[in-house]
Amino acid sequence: MKALKAIDSEIYDLIASETERQRDKIRLIPSENYVSTAVLEATGSILTNKYSEGYAKKRYYEGQQFIDVIELTAIRRAKALFGSETANVQPYSGSPANLAVYFAFCRPGDPIMGLALDHGGHLTHGWGVSITGDYFEPIRYQLHPETHRIDYDMMRDLAKKHRPKVIMAGATAYPRIIDFEPFADIAREIEAIFCVDMAHIAGLVAGGAHPSPVPLADVVTTTTHKSLRGPRGGLILMKKKHRKAINRAVFPGLQGGPHNHTTAGIAVALKEADTEAFKVYAHKIVENAQHLAASLLEKGFDLVSGGTDNHLVLVDVTKRGTTGKPFAKALDKAGIVCNYNTVPFDPRPPMDPSGVRLGTPAITSRGMGKAEMESLANWMARVAENLENEDVLARVAGEVKELLKAFPAPGIPVD
Ligand code: DSN
Numbered sequence: 001m002k003a004l005k006a007i008d009s010e011i012y013d014l015i016a017s018e019t020e021r022q023r024d025k026i027r028l029i030p031s032e033n034y035v036s037t038a039v040l041e042a043t044g045s046i047l048t049n050k051y052s053e054g055y056a057k058k059r060y061y062e063g064q065q066f067i068d069v070i071e072l073t074a075i076r077r078a079k080a081l082f083g084s085e086t087a088n089v090q091p092y093s094g095s096p097a098n099l100a101v102y103f104a105f106c107r108p109g110d111p112i113m114g115l116a117l118d119h120g121g122h123l124t125h126g127w128g129v130s131i132t133g134d135y136f137e138p139i140r141y142q143l144h145p146e147t148h149r150i151d152y153d154m155m156r157d158l159a160k161k162h163r164p165k166v167i168m169a170g171a172t173a174y175p176r177i178i179d180f181e182p183f184a185d186i187a188r189e190i191e192a193i194f195c196v197d198m199a200h201i202a203g204l205v206a207g208g209a210h211p212s213p214v215p216l217a218d219v220v221t222t223t224t225h226k227s228l229r230g231p232r233g234g235l236i237l238m239k240k241k242h243r244k245a246i247n248r249a250v251f252p253g254l255q256g257g258p259h260n261h262t263t264a265g266i267a268v269a270l271k272e273a274d275t276e277a278f279k280v281y282a283h284k285i286v287e288n289a290q291h292l293a294a295s296l297l298e299k300g301f302d303l304v305s306g307g308t309d310n311h312l313v314l315v316d317v318t319k320r321g322t323t324g325k326p327f328a329k330a331l332d333k334a335g336i337v338c339n340y341n342t343v344p345f346d347p348r349p350p351m352d353p354s355g356v357r358l359g360t361p362a363i364t365s366r367g368m369g370k371a372e373m374e375s376l377a378n379w380m381a382r383v384a385e386n387l388e389n390e391d392v393l394a395r396v397a398g399e400v401k402e403l404l405k406a407f408p409a410p411g412i413p414v415d
Contacts, residue, residue: 023412024401026376028338030312030359031172031200031226034410036272043231043265051257055247070264077270081206084214084237089266090250090258091234094199094223098124100236101219104249105193106165108135113164115150116140118342120173122197139164143344148305152182159186170197173341173357175308177210184216195219201310203227203361206273207282210310218242227285227311227361230269233262281364285311288360291370295377304343304355313358316343320384325352327384333393334383335400366407375403
């Protein structure tokens, strides 16, 4: 980044510091990852210079000879990887992708249904502070109070009673496999649109480590940057019968020109995900999460639902005598980055809830395995016992940094 350094050393230095942070800390935020150098190169390319409102062969600006091919390539690869009838690769990210679904199929005030945010859903699944909970009538299903699994009976009963126009499945803090069939069944019965927001698990679905929602859902939305390991962006997979409504909702309904540099990065990531190596990666993510969960249980941590089937572990730290925020802050000082998170039926507020959320996509991209998951659980236990002991936290940070030297991160120079 010689030019950047010469022109703007302030931003250059900040990017350099962030690069070191990503290199020297164990990143456990389940929605983050490391993209490949190839994805970085496509995303940082001159494609950022081009406007392309519209869709391939039907644009409002000339000069689309290469952009059209890039977008069509991304669509072709998305269809092939996920087995979908068609795709839209233009949403700026996951939230605009979900908004496009509501805009395509609902009018203001219509009922929409999703998993409650404080039970692991997403803001855009109808939470009150989101436009989706304000402009529509949100119906929220929850987890079962004992099993902490999705309460499919509650979901079905609420759907029958309120007849939502869109039924949303998908989560941001749910460690278990989602059974898409009950959603598809009730959506068919009440003639609702069945949408799956698979943002967290898209990489697992691509690699065959989680059942695919694509055959059952009318529409599937996803971000491209989480377990799928692409640039920050959005993607909508859909049945052909919904193409017109969805495409119109994305553009001109919600967005202007697509971010062509991102589209190219998505295309590259989709190519990388359509390989044997990525299938191995997806299964390894789950295996690592399960090793991490087992090691944490051994160290006396409480896990929501008792474990995990996917990339994510939700830890209730109440019995360790702490809460999510101080624990996450102490972990950060110790070189382990996660986010504090509510647990189901949490009596505590979202700014200092009872849990932390951990995920294995990024550390699996660095090649970690079972032994490292055990070290991680040991460090987390040490941190929980020494929340305010700066010496211990600094010692753990040093050990973490040392370990990471053996696990180079994709896209990041070793020094
Ligand atoms: N912000 C994302 C996450 O961390 O799960 C959801 O969009």
